[in-house]
Amino acid sequence: MLIVFIGPPGSGKGTQSVRLAKRLGIPQLSTGEVLREVKTGTSPLAQQIASAIDRGELVSDELIMELVAVRLEQSEYRNGCIFDGVPRTVSQAIALDELLETKQTGLDHVISLVVPESELVSRLMGRASVQHRDDDVPEAISQRLSIFNDRTAKLLEYYQSRSVVRFVDGVGSTDVVFDRILTGIRSNSPTRR
Numbered sequence: 001m002l003i004v005f006i007g008p009p010g011s012g013k014g015t016q017s018v019r020l021a022k023r024l025g026i027p028q029l030s031t032g033e034v035l036r037e038v039k040t041g042t043s044p045l046a047q048q049i050a051s052a053i054d055r056g057e058l059v060s061d062e063l064i065m066e067l068v069a070v071r072l073e074q075s076e077y078r079n080g081c082i083f084d085g086v087p088r089t090v091s092q093a094i095a096l097d098e099l100l101e102t103k104q105t106g107l108d109h110v111i112s113l114v115v116p117e118s119e120l121v122s123r124l125m126g127r128a129s130v131q132h133r134d135d136d137v138p139e140a141i142s143q144r145l146s147i148f149n150d151r152t153a154k155l156l157e158y159y160q161s162r163s164v165v166r167f168v169d170g171v172g173s174t175d176v177v178f179d180r181i182l183t184g185i186r187s188n189s190p191t192r193r
């Protein structure tokens with residue numbers, strides 16, 4: 001099972017994708033998490049990644065797709081995975097489709113978590129005091145939201161043109177939102193064509 005989770009920062013996509021991965025018995029691939037680990041290093045690449053993340057900018061498509069391709073070669077991914085935070089741009093989506101095609105497979109579901117912007121900002125500011133993420137500061141938050149609204153919204157258009165997006169209301173308790181996600185997945189046959 002291959003599922004893409006799309007959602008603005010603060011939408012709960014991390015929490016929900018971990019939960020869904022556990023329920024389905026497949027790994028979650030969060031590019032943000034992998035990058036946060038890499039950025040703690042001292043190499044020029046680590047510094048480049050740290051600078052992009054801390055400013056709320058996107059890391060290059062090439063780097064992201066390399067990271068994904070390496071993961072998908074690993075045996076624990078043989079039954080699929082939940083993509084959390086990737087793809088984020090149309091070119092990443094095209095590259096992912098091409099990569100999956102070489103493996104004679106394709107996406108089963110694309111889930112878009114929908115949360116109003118005012119709620120996102122208050123959730124992110126709340127998270128900042130608990131998790132201490134370097135990019136949960138007002139400037140980076142507004143940059144990340146604006147990138148989401150601009151580039152990631154085009155990604156949704158790309159997937160919608162292939163009629164594969166399940167829009168899920170992301171406002172409510174974690175349990176309620178999770179149930180909506182499960183209903184969305186169960187009530188629709190897989191999107192793969």
Ligand code: AMP
Pocket residue numbers: 009031032033035052053054056057058059060061064084085086087088089092135144
């Ligand atoms: P996330 O944990 O998904 O919110 O990602 C945190 C940060 O990692 C983002 O703001 C970007 O700087 C970077 N990042 C994560 N995934 C991607 C991606 N697919 N493409 C480009 N940058 C990414």
